[in-house]
Amino acid sequence: MKSSIAVDLAASTFGEVQGTNYDIAILPWGATEPHNRHLPYLTDCILSHDVAVDAARLALQQYDVKTMVLPPVMMGAQNPGQRELPFCLHYRQRTQQAILSDIVESLFHQGIHKLLIVNGHGGNTLKGFVRDLLVDYPSMFILISDWYAVLPAKEYFDDPGDHADELETSAMLHYHPELVRMDLAGDGSSHPFTLPSLRQKTAWLPRHWNLVSDDTGIGNPGLATAEKGARHTHDVAQRYADLLRDLAAVNEATELYEH
Numbered sequence: 001m002k003s004s005i006a007v008d009l010a011a012s013t014f015g016e017v018q019g020t021n022y023d024i025a026i027l028p029w030g031a032t033e034p035h036n037r038h039l040p041y042l043t044d045c046i047l048s049h050d051v052a053v054d055a056a057r058l059a060l061q062q063y064d065v066k067t068m069v070l071p072p073v074m075m076g077a078q079n080p081g082q083r084e085l086p087f088c089l090h091y092r093q094r095t096q097q098a099i100l101s102d103i104v105e106s107l108f109h110q111g112i113h114k115l116l117i118v119n120g121h122g123g124n125t126l127k128g129f130v131r132d133l134l135v136d137y138p139s140m141f142i143l144i145s146d147w148y149a150v151l152p153a154k155e156y157f158d159d160p161g162d163h164a165d166e167l168e169t170s171a172m173l174h175y176h177p178e179l180v181r182m183d184l185a186g187d188g189s190s191h192p193f194t195l196p197s198l199r200q201k202t203a204w205l206p207r208h209w210n211l212v213s214d215d216t217g218i219g220n221p222g223l224a225t226a227e228k229g230a231r232h233t234h235d236v237a238q239r240y241a242d243l244l245r246d247l248a249a250v251n252e253a254t255e256l257y258e259h
Contacts, residue, residue, distance in 0.1 A: 007056035010071045023248040024114040025107055026052045026069045031076020031121035032089040036164035036217030038185035039172055045072035048120030050175045051147045051233050055240030063245040076121040081209035097129045104133050114141045114247055150239050156232040161219010169221035174229030186215025
């Protein structure tokens with residue numbers, strides 16, 4: 001007899017999922033890169049996965065929506081100055097596209113036509129891949145969300161930054177305090193562009209990470225607390241649970257638009 005409906009494929013068995021029809025799949029997507037000196041290389045994978053699992057559990061408990069969270073993808077795109085850092089792994093766009101294509105093909109073959117990609121790495125740009133996939137799978141619903149940007153960071157944190165900052169450190173302190181080494185943390189100070197037009201975001205240029213940050217972080221992690229992380233991630237997970245509820249009720253693209 002099954003004790004529960006599994007929501008996390010990374011920890012589930014075939015015996016738990018066999019015979020259950022899942023409404024939606026969630027794909028956490030991160031990267032393999034340093035996060036200041038105090039957070040794990042897989043921070044983006046860990047946080048996107050854990051928030052997704054929380055959302056899937058809430059959707060099941062509150063709305064009876066059955067969602068399976070896939071194991072996180074650790075193949076992220078990196079900026080210049082990151083690729084030179086030890087064990088920072090850069091995956092080309094074509095590699096990421098091939099990975100996503102194979103996952104979508106597998107899900108489609110199994111009759112799962114709704115996929116939410118929960119992204120945890122700012123360097124990942126996946127929208128073009130989704131547009132291409134919808135040429136081959138026009139009946140699929142494929143959504144992308146950056147979990148850390150779902151809610152305004154300034155409503156939860158005193159001084160949020162950009163990378164391995166108060167936000168990410170707080171979330172890690174909430175989910176996995178045993179993996180956080182605050183005794184090693186740098187202050188996350190950063191060096192902005194000298195050109196006013198780039199500071200004003202008139203155009204985009206990949207930041208050279210070795211020149212932007214001394215410790216690979218951007219934003220001070222010193223203000224982070226587990227309590228801040230718990231509040232923020234819970235509210236994000238609730239937003240996702242509501243999205244999963246709404247998405248589960250949709251069968252045709254025409255239902256997404258007002259008439």
